[in-house]
Amino acid sequence: MAGTTANAPRGRRIRVLIAKIGLDGHDVGARVVARGLLDAGMEVIYTGLRRTPEQVVRAAIEEDVDWIGVSTLSGAHMTLLPKLRRLLDEQGASDIRILAGGIVPQEDVSALLGKGVAQVFLSGTSIAEIVDYLLAQTAHA
């Protein structure tokens, strides 16, 4: 995939921050996605475990990313993701979009899409599907 059009509109590579928020320590999915996006030519930063929404927002703004991909498996998504969105908006970073991945019940997916999360990918989604989504959505921005 490297060498394809992993470019954001400003003519640079798509930049993604992969984040683990809260106490959930399972980060295999997060790391596999991070590696997959890197292999697809994107610039990827991983926060490491146990970050607060505040820390993630600070890192996202400092790193000037296009996307934050949050891996969520412990059931805390309905609290943590809307909070992340609110903090981003408050700090003038409304242009940074949020992608969630992991285990999210169907009705929560709809609720999150209404609360400023751009897309939710459930566990088992192929890397190619996520890459295609990011390429399409970032180009349309």
Added chain:
Amino acid sequence: MNDPKRPFPTDVKSQAERWREETFGPAAAGHPERKPFVTDVGIGIEPLYTPADLERVGFDYLRDAGFPGEYPYTRGDRPGMNRTDPFVVSAYSGFGDAEACNRRFRKLIEIGTEQILVALDLPTQCGYDSDHEMSTAEVGQVGVAIDTLADMELLFEGIPADSIKRIGTLGNSIGPIVLALYAALGEKQGIPWSRYTVNLQNDPLKEYIARGTQILPPEPAAKLATAAVAWCVEHAPHWSPMTVCVNHLNAGGAGSSMGTAIALANARHYLDLLLKEGYSIDQVAPLLHLFPDERHDFFVSIANLRALRRIWARLMKETYGATRPEAMACRTTVYGHGQEALAEPLNNIPRTAFGTLAYVLGGASYVYLAGYDEAVSTPNEDSARVALRTLQILAHEHGFTDTIDPLGGSYFIETLTAQVEKQVLEGMERIERTGGALAVIEGGFGRQVMTQGAVRRQRAIDSGERPWVTVNLWPQKPNVPNTAFRGDPKATERQLARLAQVKASRNRVDVEAALAEVDRATGAGENVVPSVLKAVRAYATVGEIVELWRKRFGSFAPSTEF
């Protein structure tokens, strides 16, 4: 098919080669291979195994297999295995608060559970009380919240500690605290330590690369974990206060052979610390259990358990000089999984049953089985019941448990056992060259192995190389049903109220004195369990004790590598 002029080969090896060339080859030629016949651990699978394979791997029955309950324990850690001493039907369960969870435990015991391991919520596992800022949205989510001994009393109300075979929990980063909570629970119930059995996972080292509930830097964490083992040597030598895990390492990407090698390196690190304290290998090794794991390939799973017992026995005897059979016989706990999928979750019932059958055939001692909805959430009562019934069916129906090590002697299984053993031993050598268990964590080797493996697996699934029904064969859209278990806000409220009430009613002076003693013992390098026991008796919280250790040792540094 034989050329009459050519002498008919009389040895198995030439006959097997002949069969492959003359009989199988032409038949196979018309059938393109369905898939690459390579296991997740990378061992290729032949179309047929014969005595020639045993010769190829140098199999010697008396040396490599032997007899159950005897060195090298390949065929079983116990003499009668499932025939006389069936595997223990176990449940891992926990959610919400102690009150809600107690009802589930009683139900599980009523329908035949013989061992309960308490699933703790993430704040408890990470050493935060329910009222801590970091606990927001996590109280009672993936397990039950335990802040003080009061929660334990409620959790086991009406469940005497000696009424089932074992009770326990994971508590990987808070080993001495959960040990003390279970010891104090017996005191509260008036049951002496000698009359019940506690099992802990208490294996912090794998957390840093696989499971993620680490609190302190690895070195002090390992020392605290071994304090729990040392205390049991003195006070409860029949407890199993440490279960060294392959499970999360394999699931995270290491693969079962490298995962086993890393787990054995971790076990060696704990054992070496205990030997340095002056304990003998015969005293401490019997208290360690192992938690093997292989969920991709049925036969590799059986081979892995058999190989693990052989490797452990030889390691204990030859490297450590163990003389007691209990120190050489490797007791195993397993958690039955398959390749569980999010789509059509009922299909996970056969998957987990097959995965667990492999462990039963491989001779595991303590057996758990994942709920069919576990890929999605904390199991609901229905799926917990199906998991338990599946274990009971495996134990009692179909004759699975009638004879010991039923697949021992199979050309395939013995060959595979030798091949897995070789992989594990090579992994152990590689780790030793790297610098041992701590170097695996700190030098990045562990994370590198894990990520590479996870990426390799993802590619194998995305490309279809690893078949997976409803994922890459007859694919279905994954779905997490709205009925999936979710944390109960009422349970969180109850938990916060109980914690506030305990804090208000306990004797502040006693708590502070007990905490000061924990801090002093920690600083002096003494075994912390006696002081932690005093603290939990005084209703000190998990978070208060952990905070002393955080202050003294600092926190782990999260890795941002991927």
